Structures are given as C-alpha cells and as structure tokens.
Amino acid sequence: MGKVSNPRWKCYRHQLFFFLFYTFQSLTSAVIRYSVPEEMDRGSFVGHLANDVGIPRTDVAARRLRISSSSKNRFLNINSETGDLFLTERVDREELCDKMPSCILAFEAVVENPFQVFAGEVEVQDINDNPPVFVPDDIKLSLSETTSPGARFPLVQAEDPDAGVNSLLDYDLNLNEYFYLVVTDRESGQYIELVLNNSLDYEKQMDHFLTLTAKDNGIPRRSGTARVQIIVLDFNDNAPEFSHAVYRTSLKEDAPKGKLVVKITAVDIDGGSNGEVRYTFKKITDAARYLFKLDTVSGEIVLQGILDYEETKWFEITVEAKDGGGLTAHSKVHIDILDHNDNAPQITFSSVSNEISEDAVPGIAVAFINIADLDSSNNGETSCYIEENVPFKLIPLYKNYYTLELNGSLDREKTPEYNITITAIDKGSPPLSSVKTISLKISDINDNPPQFSKAIYTAYVKENNPPGHVILTVEAKDTDWKQNAQVTYSIVPGYVGESLVSTYVSINPDNGNIYALRSFDYEAFRDFYIVVKAEDSGSPPLSTNVTVNLFVLDENDNVPKILYPTPSDEASVGIEIVPLMAETNYLVTKVVAVDADSGQNAWLSYHLLKATDPSLFKVGYHTGEIRTSRPVLMKEPVKQTLSIIVKDNGQPSHSSTATVTILVSDSNNFPQPLLDDIKPSENRAQDSSLTLYLIISVICVSVLFLSFIIIIFIIKFHRWRQSSLLKPPFVNYNLGHPSDFGEIEPMGHIRLPCVQKACLTSNSGRSEFQFMKPYGLDTLGNKTFITDTDRSEPHPEDIVCRK
Secondary structure (H helix, E strand, O other), rough: OOOOOOHOOOOOHHHHHHHHHHHHHHHHHHOOOEEEEEEEEOEEEEEEEHHHHOOOOHHHHHHHOOOOOOOOOEEEEOOOOOEEEEEOOOOOHEEEEOOOOOOOOEEEEEOOOOOOEEEEEEEEOOOOOOOOOOOOEEEEEEEEOOOOOEEEEEEEEEOOOOOOHOOOOEEEEEEOOEEEEEEEEOOOOOEEEEOOOOOOOOOOOOOEEEEEEEEOOOOOOOEEEEEEEEEEEEEOOOOEEEEEEEEEEEEEEEOOOOOEEEOOOOOOOOOOOHHHOOOEEEEEHHHHHHEEEEOOOOOOEEEOOOOOOOOEEEEEEEEEEOOOOOEEEEEEEEEEEEEOOOOOOOOEEEEOOEEEEEOOOOOOEEEEEEEOOOOOOOHHOOOEEEEEOEEEEEEOOOOOOEEEEOOOOOOOOOEEEEEEEEEEEEOOOOOEEEEEEEEEEEEEOOOOOEEEEEOEEEEEOOOOOOOEEEEEEEEOOOOOOHHOOOOEEEEEEEEEEEEEEHHHHEEOOOEEEEEEEOOOOOOOOOOOEEEEEEOOOOOOEEEEEEEEEEEEEEOOOOOEEEOOOEEEOOEEEEEEEEEEEOOOOOEEEEEEEEOOOOHHHHHEEEEEEEEOOOEEEEEOOOOOOEEEEEOOOOOOOEEEEEEEEEOOOOOOOOEEEOOOEEEEEOOOOOOOOHHHOOOHHOOOOOOOHHHHHHHHHHHHHHHHHHHHHHHHHHHHHOOOOOOOOHOOOOOOOOOOOOOOOOOOOOOOOOOOOOOOOEEOOOOOOOOOEEEEEEEOOOOOOOEEEEEOOOOOOOOOEEEEEOO
C-alpha cells in the first residue's frame, strides 16, 4: 500500500501570509479587527468595542454606541450599556464562506455627540468540526473475472468542508488479498487509484467489499469512510450441475391437481445470465407430458392431470438444465405411482341358471362367480358373502372363484323367486364394495293337493226347489302353479237312501257350482250329504275330498189334517154330549189336528168359526179344547153346532174346518129320532171305536220311544266301555271337526244311525218322529254324524217333546 505525501508545509505558508496581511492593514488603516472561532453560541463575547475606540464605559449609553443600520451583518451587535460586541447568531464558517481562505464579518459602529463612524471586521476562524465525506459513500466497480493483476481503477476523493489544515486528508484501505490503494499528488489535487493484486474468480467470490477511509489533519482528527463493492463479472466457464443424478419420488394415485411432485435443482456457479438456469423436459412420454408440468425457472414439477395406477405404475422423465451461455446438464426423474383404493371389486357370473326345480337337492350348483379388483396389495384383496336368509351358500374354489350352491330345501309355494344378493368387499382403507343380484325362479312340482276353503260345507235348500237350482258353490285352491294348480270338481259316487246321489245333484267341474237335479220334498227326506272331490291336473294328480251337508228347508205346502172329529169327505164331524148344569170351563171335547210340515209351519191354532150360541162355548187357541164359557142352563137348546177352523203358522197360512155337534141333556137317553137326525148309522160304529184307536196309538208310540231310548243307552254304554279299555289315541280325520259317531261303513248303501225324538201334542193322537241325520263325511270316506236339532220349535203350550 502506498503512503500519502505530507502537505503541512503548504498550510504553514498560508498562515504566515494571512498574518502579514492583517498586520499591514492594521498599520495602514483605522479598521478595528477581531477574531472568533466558528460555532460559538449566540450572545458570545467578541470584543470590548467601546474601549477599543476610546469611549469610556460610562459614556457608552450617553453617546449611543450602536451598529450602523446600513450594516448588513446580522451576526453582530453592541451592548448599549457596556459597549461590548457580541454574536447574535451561531456562525458556521463552512456555510458562510465555504472554502475561502479568510472568512470576514464586516461591520460599522456609530456614536453620537460627537458623531463618529468606526469600521470593524470579525474574522471567523475555522475549527475541525466536519469529517471527510465521500460522495457517494457507496462505490461500486464491476470487474471481469478475466481481469489481469496490476490493473488500476480510479476512486473518488473525499470532501472536507473545513479549511486549512483541517481539510488536509490522508487515505487508507482495509487489508485484503486482492486490492491495495495508491494516492498520487497532482496539480489538481490528490489522485486515488485501486490496484488489483491477485486474479479474481467469480465462482469463488463474486463480490468483494472494501472500506476506504479518509482522515483530516485537524485536532481532533476526523475521518470518513466509503464502502467499495467490487462486482466480479462472470465468464461462462461452468456448466449447470444437478443436485441429484436421479430424482426419485412417489405420488398417490388420488393426488389432486396442482400438487408438487418434486423440485429439481441445478446450480451454475457462473454469474449473471451465465448462471441463470432454465429447465425443460428432454425425454418424456405423451402420457407423462399430459400429466406433469415443469416450471422452467423454479424447477418444480406439479401434477396437472388425473393419475391411474391401473394404467401406469411409474414414470421416468429426463430433465435438461441450460444456462444463459448455452451449457446444459441432464438428470432423470423417477415417479412411482402409489395405489389408492379407487376400484370396487367386480363381480362376474358365469353358467347362471335362471330357474331351479323346487325338488332340487342340496349341493347343486347354481352359478359360478368370479371377483376381480384392479387395485393392488390389500386394496386388491377381496372377500365375498351373501345374505343369511336364503337357502344358498358360497363355496370358495380357487383364489377369487366361488360356486353358489343350494344349501337347503325349496318350496315354491312359500317363496316362488329368490333375489340372491352377492356382496364383494376389498381390504382397502376405506374398503370398497360391490353388490350384484341373481334372480332365481323356482319351478313348480305337483307337491300340494287342492285345499277347500272350508273343512265342511253346509247348504240349505228350500223344498220344492226348481231343478237346476244352484245349491252351493265349493271352492278349492291349489298353491302349485300352472297346470298343477288347475282344479276340477266331481261328486264321489254314493247313495241317498236307495237312490244314487248323482240323481239328486250334479257339480260343475270348472267352478264348483252344485246344482239340484230334482225338486226336494221335506216330508220325504230332510237332509243328506255328498262328498265332493277336487283334483288338480298335475302328474301324478293330487286330490282332496270335502263333505257337503245339504239340509232341506220346510215350506208350508201341507194343510192341517184333523184327526178328531173323524173327517168325512167334506169336513170333520163329531157329536158330543154336555150335561145340563155343567159348570163354567167344562171340557166338552178336543179337536185334534196335525200338520205334515215342521217348525212354525206346523204350529196350529184353533178358532171358533161359527156356533149356535157363541156365548156358551169357547175353543182353546193352542190346545183345541172346547169348553163351556158359562154354566149350561135348562133353557139351552138341546142341539148346539160348532164350526172350528184350524190354521197353521206358515206363510201363506193353510187351514181346515171341523164341525162338532153338542147335545145338551141331563142323561144319555135321547130320543132315537133325534140321534138319527144327528149321526148317521154308518158313523156310529166309527165314533164308538175312535177313542180306542187313539189310546192304542198313544201306547204304541210310547213303547217304541222307550225302546229306542233303551237301545241308544246300551250302545252308548258299550262304546264308552270299549274306549275305556282300549284308550286309542284320538286322530282327527275330519279337518278339525270331531265326530260324535265313529262308525265307518264302505261307500254304497249307507245305514244311518238315528236318535229317535217323539213330539206329541197334549191330549191328541198327533205324533212326530224325527231321526238323526248324517252330519258329514271326512276326506278319508269316514262318516260323522250329529243330532239334527229342530230349526224351529212349536209353542211350548202346544207340544210336549220327550226324547
């Protein structure tokens, strides 16, 4: 480093010149001179002006010593009391006089009495109050790294606004390896140069920072610094270099667009444009170019498409880095695609049978199933299952192959079709699943016989019905399908009494309508049963029987028949004798009548139609008894004729008439002519035997009734005895209806056990015998019976019934 020359001798020369100059002026003029250093505060004392011009202090105020108004100096003023000169403002020599060698403040002082004018000067002396300043203080030099050592570069000088010795500067440079400072004195001043000591290397250090210091020679010494930046200009002598020869990264298949895949970095140690690197794809497939985008400046590779692991599992891209000088470098980017569980299992059926017979045996294969998942690892592992409420199961075969087999029995009537849902689920997170349904129809076999809607049918038909009348419609349904469910109806051959049942009724084979082939007569038979067979069209056909009980309902088609008085061709006529003086309510006789109908149609009522003396006799409404209404008097006519009408309770009502002749007498000795007029000879024998016949009839009926009751009791006791000994288990063959009679006979002639019921009207010869009617026939041909109860009973006063 060079040394700065010492200019102090010049400073001494200037100071000597100024001293001689002011001394000379003091000798040759009357100018009053003062000197003050700069930067003194306001009000600072300059000099004793009054004393210096010869004015006593006591006369200063009287003579009015002051600064002349014509003086333009604003920095000085005079104390009007003491006559001292002082500063009115702070004085900055550099601001006032800049670089002038001498800085003078001139003024004029005026006094009165006598008037005098004094000229004065105040020299402002420089102090070292300003440090050297580099303008600018940040120096930048650009040097190429190819610059040879020894090259010189001029630097700016520092400026010091002080004067004299205070403005003389010395320069210094901080120690460094590459530069030193040379200062040369010239006529125009100092010349400062920066000299290169060693060769520069941009790649090693692209910037050098130096500190240039300037110091003045004032007391105290002040200094200023400048920052010198040496910018090394690059020469393109280096190619870019990648941080990795191969960049390896992975990316999830479901990564969103805009995701940073990898950032590649190539460094070029050159500077400027030579070190600016730009990135491009050098070798890339069309698919990768569509999916990835490279930022040419930052080197960031981002995703701009949608990845699919199942299409491409990895990508390899060659990237080129080129600097501004044209030098290039290459690197590879290897991107592995990580599988995401984005594919649900796929279910494929093969050899699917859309129909299976309901008699199929367990273990029969219905379908072959394959499960495929395009994902990998756990995402591609699957499991398969079906719902538990179907009679089928999955049997694993090999890997993802299964068979669907029958695992139970089928019943088309309960479930005609199965929708088998197969679910496949993978082991991804979250797991994905697929569902597929097989529709499997169950083909029918004839395994169900027709079933009637009722276990036993009961029909009621009025007698005198027209032939062809629909009595009843039976219905049977078959839960099978198609022809296995087509039902035809027929009547099982049998007998009604001695006649074939087919002569009484017929059935429509298609709809089950039962028709009457003849007109029924309640008085001939009151009930019978038939067996209807329902058969399907399956192979082999299945059938079911049902019993239909037919009850004939009575109509009022019979007129009352009068048993007493004995009927003649036109009417019933009888002769009775009433003694004189008979009391009131005396029983004269009883009209006895019967009706072949039953129920209310057989309820009879008796009415007095006509009488010789209506006030003498009355007729019992229900009993038919003829009684006296009052005592029989002596004056009564001997012959009384009564007309009695007997009506039934049917709709419309039928009636018969009886005539009773009553003789009033005190003895049985009637004149023969009178008896001959009243009763013909041919009727007398009948009248005498009528009572005997009635008595015999009542006795016979009573004997038969008691015998029948005894027989029934013996049979019941015998059956109860057998059942107590054998104790057979009860088997109900009648579809839920117990049978009171267990007697079984083959089809053909049917003997029907009967329970006799005798109903007699009081004091009459009318009797009615009712027999037990067959109740039903079960599906196996067994006959069951119940006791036929009266559907309508006569009035309790009319009929006395005994079993």
